[in-house]
Amino acid sequence: MKAMQPRIIPRKEHSISRKQISRNALRTLYRLHENGFTAYLVGGCVRDLLLKRIPKDFDIATDAAPGQIKRLFRNCRLVGRRFRLAHLHFQDEILEVSTFRAAAPVEEEDGEEAIPNDRPPRHLKDADGMVLRDNVFGTPEEDALRRDFTINALAYNIADFSVIDYSTGLIDLDLRLVRPIGDPFVRFTEDPVRMIRAVRFAASHGFVIEPATWETLCELSPTITRASPARLYEEILKLFTFGFARGVFDLLDESGLLAALFPALSRWIHEEGHHRSILRSNLENLDHLHQVGTAPSPPLFLAALFGPVLEARALARHLDGVPRQQALDAECTDFLEEFRKTVTIPARVGGRVRIILAFQHSLHRMPRRRPASLVKRPDFADALAYLRLTVETKKENRKALQWWDAFLARDLSPAPPEAPPPETPAKRRKKRRRRKRPAAKSAT
Numbered sequence: 333m334k335a336m337q338p339r340i341i342p343r344k345e346h347s348i349s350r351k352q353i354s355r356n357a358l359r360t361l362y363r364l365h366e367n368g369f370t371a372y373l374v375g376g377c378v379r380d381l382l383l384k385r386i387p388k389d390f391d392i393a394t395d396a397a398p399g400q401i402k403r404l405f406r407n408c409r410l411v412g413r414r415f416r417l418a419h420l421h422f423q424d425e426i427l428e429v430s431t432f433r434a435a436a437p438v439e440e441e442d443g444e445e446a447i448p449n450d451r452p453p454r455h456l457k458d459a460d461g462m463v464l465r466d467n468v469f470g471t472p473e474e475d476a477l478r479r480d481f482t483i484n485a486l487a488y489n490i491a492d493f494s495v496i497d498y499s500t501g502l503i504d505l506d507l508r509l510v511r512p513i514g515d516p517f518v519r520f521t522e523d524p525v526r527m528i529r530a531v532r533f534a535a536s537h538g539f540v541i542e543p544a545t546w547e548t549l550c551e552l553s554p555t556i557t558r559a560s561p562a563r564l565y566e567e568i569l570k571l572f573t574f575g576f577a578r579g580v581f582d583l584l585d586e587s588g589l590l591a592a593l594f595p596a597l598s599r600w601i602h603e604e605g606h607h608r609s610i611l612r613s614n615l616e617n618l619d620h621l622h623q624v625g626t627a628p629s630p631p632l633f634l635a636a637l638f639g640p641v642l643e644a645r646a647l648a649r650h651l652d653g654v655p656r657q658q659a660l661d662a663e664c665t666d667f668l669e670e671f672r673k674t675v676t677i678p679a680r681v682g683g684r685v686r687i688i689l690a691f692q693h694s695l696h697r698m699p700r701r702r703p704a705s706l707v708k709r710p711d712f713a714d715a716l717a718y719l720r721l722t723v724e725t726k727k728e729n730r731k732a733l734q735w736w737d738a739f740l741a742r743d744l745s746p747a748p749p750e751a752p753p754p755e756t757p758a759k760r761r762k763k764r765r766r767r768k769r770p771a772a773k774s775a776t
């Protein structure tokens with residue numbers, strides 16, 4: 333990818349203030365700078381600071397090699413097999429510090445030498461152009477241009493507090509556009525996960541995916557299954573558990589990504605119009621949970637997404653004569669099995685989805701037997717949250733939910749002052765102590 337002349341925005345012409353940057357990140361940047369290294373804040377945090385959003389994390393890029401970073405910071409651990417980078421461990425956060433890296437072997441780009449390191453540089457693509465390894469050090473420009481989208485390629489330079497734009501990040505921030513750096517076909521082929529990331533940034537930031545990019549994304553959506561199943565699970569969690577699941581769902585559905593990732597779910601949605609509305613409503617309610625300060629757990633989000641189809645199928649089995657819980661278990665097993673090869677849902681998480689769904693029957697049942705024992709079960713909170721979001725969706729079981737809310741309010745309200753303890757236990761304790769002492773003395 334050819335570098336353009338970078339656009340450098342001096343401090344007085346942009347809005348990023350050092351007060352918005354975490355103390356740890358600021359100290360790290362200064363320490364690198366004082367030791368003669370270039371040090372930039374990079375990636376999503378620069379984008380979010382310019383948009384006046386609170387960044388999720390602060391990433392730092394530098395020309396210091398991993399070994400040099402390790403020597404400068406006592407709290408440093410080097411991690412990563414594909415690309416060696418430094419994690420700085422602070423009490424309240426872990427900062428990622430990476431050495432500037434290039435998208436292709438440096439000698440192919442402009443003949444410069446890579447920064448020497450303890451590991452040999454590697455760059456490898458498969459026959460279809462998917463990047464398997466990109467362990468190659470590079471210049472700051474190369475580091476910016478190997479990033480996924482223009483809005484994610486901005487840098488903040490601690491040396492003079494300027495913002496550096498090596499592509500069209502600032503323009504695209506103004507236009508509110510998600511646009512890959514370079515040819516979308518090449519960039520999505522190199523790493524299909526970028527398609528999911530495009531959807532994430534569009535939904536989380538209210539941006540539009542640039543039209544030619546969107547067309548390419550729709551064309552390439554079936555190739556998402558080439559990404560590693562474990563990585564896909566991580567990216568999908570970020571899609572659905574940060575408060576913008578509803579927007580994500582529509583983009584995944586329209587682009588064909590949903591059909592590629594979860595074919596059975598996609599078929600169910602297209603069976604009948606109201607199935608889509610059920611999911612939209614569930615996800616909207618899930619987003620609401622996030623807005624009121626409860627980030628949904630992975631099992632809860634999976635239940636919100638897959639619960640309606642699993643419950644519908646389990647009911648059909650039950651009406652055919654299979655016992656209710658057995659029908660639900662069988663559906664959960666079949667369903668998780670179907671996309672095991674595409675997305676790795678950890679068995680422990682899949683098991684908890686099953687429990688949340690199975691729990692619903694006990695939560696709906698009136699009158700309740702020993703409700704306090706249900707509250708103590710480990711998945712009670714998620715099961716109740718699922719009930720809450722489905723009550724909103726289906727407009728059913730509202731009474732049951734109100735009952736549980738009232739019960740919990742009673743349960744959690746401060747206990748009345750304790751009655752004086754019954755006499756017998758107190759007396760017994762005293763007696764025992766008196767008896768023990770002489771026994772101990774006689775033993776010495």
Ligand code: ATP
Binds near residue numbers: 388481523525526
């Ligand atoms: P968030 O605020 O959600 O964390 P982010 O942009 O910081 O968003 P990260 O996943 O934390 O996203 O990644 C940090 C940066 O690394 C990105 O901004 C981008 O520059 C780069 N990056 C991440 N994933 C890719 C990828 N698949 N291809 C190219 N660059 C990537």
Ligand code: MG
Binds near residue numbers: 375376377388389
């Ligand atoms: Mg980030």
